[in-house]
Amino acid sequence: MSAPTQTGDPRYGFLTDATLCIGCKACEVACKQWNQLPADSTAGEFRLTGFSFDNTVDLGATTWRHVHFVERSTDAGMAWLMLSDVCKHCVHAGCLDACPTGAILRTEFGTVVIQDDVCNGCGYCVPACPFGVPQLDHADGGSHKCTLCYDRLRGGLAPACATACPTASIRFGPVDELLESGRQRVSLLQDQGVPASLYGDEKLGGTGGIGGLSALFVLNAPPEQFNLPSRPRLPRQNIVPAALATISTAIGLCLAATFAFRVHE
Amino acid sequence: MTCLDLSDARPADSPVVSVGYYGLPVIHGPHWKWLITLYFFFGGISGTSAVLSAIARLTDREDDLRLARIASFVSMTALLPCPIFLVLDLGRPARFLNMLRVVRVSSPMSMGSWGLALFGVATSLSTLLQLLTDFYTSRESGIVSRLSRPARLLAPVTGLLGLFVAGYTGVLLAATAVPIWSKRPWLLGPLFLTSATSSGTAAVVIASSIFDRPIEAGEAKLHRFEAHAMIAESAILTGWVYALGPTAKPLVSGHVGSILRHVVIGAGMVVPQLLLIGSTRSRNQKRRLFLTRAATILTLAGGFALRYAVVQAGRDSAIDPQATFDMTRQ
Numbered sequence: 328m329s330a331p332t333q334t335g336d337p338r339y340g341f342l343t344d345a346t347l348c349i350g351c352k353a354c355e356v357a358c359k360q361w362n363q364l365p366a367d368s369t370a371g372e373f374r375l376t377g378f379s380f381d382n383t384v385d386l387g388a389t390t391w392r393h394v395h396f397v398e399r400s401t402d403a404g405m406a407w408l409m410l411s412d413v414c415k416h417c418v419h420a421g422c423l424d425a426c427p428t429g430a431i432l433r434t435e436f437g438t439v440v441i442q443d444d445v446c447n448g449c450g451y452c453v454p455a456c457p458f459g460v461p462q463l464d465h466a467d468g469g470s471h472k473c474t475l476c477y478d479r480l481r482g483g484l485a486p487a488c489a490t491a492c493p494t495a496s497i498r499f500g501p502v503d504e505l506l507e508s509g510r511q512r513v514s515l516l517q518d519q520g521v522p523a524s525l526y527g528d529e530k531l532g533g534t535g536g537i538g539g540l541s542a543l544f545v546l547n548a549p550p551e552q553f554n555l556p557s558r559p560r561l562p563r564q565n566i567v568p569a570a571l572a573t574i575s576t577a578i579g580l581c582l583a584a585t586f587a588f589r590v591h592e
Numbered sequence: 593m594t595c596l597d598l599s600d601a602r603p604a605d606s607p608v609v610s611v612g613y614y615g616l617p618v619i620h621g622p623h624w625k626w627l628i629t630l631y632f633f634f635g636g637i638s639g640t641s642a643v644l645s646a647i648a649r650l651t652d653r654e655d656d657l658r659l660a661r662i663a664s665f666v667s668m669t670a671l672l673p674c675p676i677f678l679v680l681d682l683g684r685p686a687r688f689l690n691m692l693r694v695v696r697v698s699s700p701m702s703m704g705s706w707g708l709a710l711f712g713v714a715t716s717l718s719t720l721l722q723l724l725t726d727f728y729t730s731r732e733s734g735i736v737s738r739l740s741r742p743a744r745l746l747a748p749v750t751g752l753l754g755l756f757v758a759g760y761t762g763v764l765l766a767a768t769a770v771p772i773w774s775k776r777p778w779l780l781g782p783l784f785l786t787s788a789t790s791s792g793t794a795a796v797v798i799a800s801s802i803f804d805r806p807i808e809a810g811e812a813k814l815h816r817f818e819a820h821a822m823i824a825e826s827a828i829l830t831g832w833v834y835a836l837g838p839t840a841k842p843l844v845s846g847h848v849g850s851i852l853r854h855v856v857i858g859a860g861m862v863v864p865q866l867l868l869i870g871s872t873r874s875r876n877q878k879r880r881l882f883l884t885r886a887a888t889i890l891t892l893a894g895g896f897a898l899r900y901a902v903v904q905a906g907r908d909s910a911i912d913p914q915a916t917f918d919m920t921r922q
Contacts, residue, residue: 385616387620424767425701429693445690445693447683447684448687451764455767455769456620459769464683552612554913560774565774569778570781571778573759576824580785580824581751585651588647588813
């Protein structure tokens, strides 16, 4: 795991491997500790998905790593799929496109970060993310998500979650290296008969307009089982058709109004 | 530590395989609710009444100038609460000025903030010119004739910005990952714009009937225009629901669906048109006034209900993983 240089031209990101994840949640804990995030459900409500140990349920304002526990019935009883989900740090990011204040920016590491001292809590990045990552925090009113440990990267350290992961399920590094080893891992798994795929590899398609992810995932089940959309689309792509249709309607209405006013009784 | 055998613990009737991950939402929905619904409604009225004011001013006939005057006052009045709604909706209201920190073409909210700010300046100037004109008209001063030129120059600017303010909100909702808003992006902007037009026209009609001498010819024009806008609105709404297919479910079923059917379409579109037809046939002046006023108030209520239905349907659509997957499988 190489620490990045500060001048780093290449994009940095994660490769998270579902086949290596043991569901220990060290990544969740390390993330919360380093980023000083409070526990979820501080109001007292304790919740689990299914019968498993997923008490954080979803990525959110105070949970920037979330371990899925997918329960599957097999002939031998219940089987688990585990995967640590995280912000995808998209090459073309919906949240960054949507942010009206410039609070969300692309860093020198190619990552996407919300500047907390600029964010005014408009909440537009929240539904603009095709993966459901950023979320408004009711406690401070701002929008929050994974920073890919921007402060640690600046200091030459790897992100907290990748450092804490005991099985190297979470790997950190330059994205082109991660892509290469992700592809190798997938072909190895496929040779062993595992239905593996590399989620976020633009060459495999499925990232409509997003142009690839900086957080890649080696999956051993269809993406939807981990609540990942198979072919996400970048919301910005809707602006041009929506705007053209609205402008055409505006022209039509103005003509109708002018006509209505021109008719003499 | 004991190892639990959970294979028998699950109730027999609960489905083992649910949609996605335990049926949890794939995307995060918007937090927008009443404040944004109110903004969509008042912003739409303000924008389209500015358009009406501009068109009426440019025709330059005496009747139409009176309409232009009323419409510009309606536009200003409807605009005043808008910044309050928007600022209060922010998670950190004290930082509202950060909206004008950058210009970002990829963000309809950024463009909308700038558009709304410029529209506010233009509308304020238009209103100021109108107030000066009113003030000097009663004093028979020669200044009045000199005020008409800047007012005519300002009119197209205010009108264009008004169209922008009335229409961009639909583009803003379409540029999200919320299935019902984003699946058919080219219909939401036109729907909001035509709905704002019928609401704005209704607001001008009722204001002119209360605050001005009756302008029968002008009102007839407005009603005709309003009818056109409403026909376009109902056609776009029908087309949108049809084009959405199963994604339209949160809009057409349950509590939102009943609001859509009864308030938006029934009370807000069908009844007003029937009342207006009735009013043109009625010879009784008082009864005619009552019918047109009832029609305009119902139109306004329908316009508000449409905004509410679209916002609420978006919230419901966002938490439905099946709706998201239906869109992200092609």
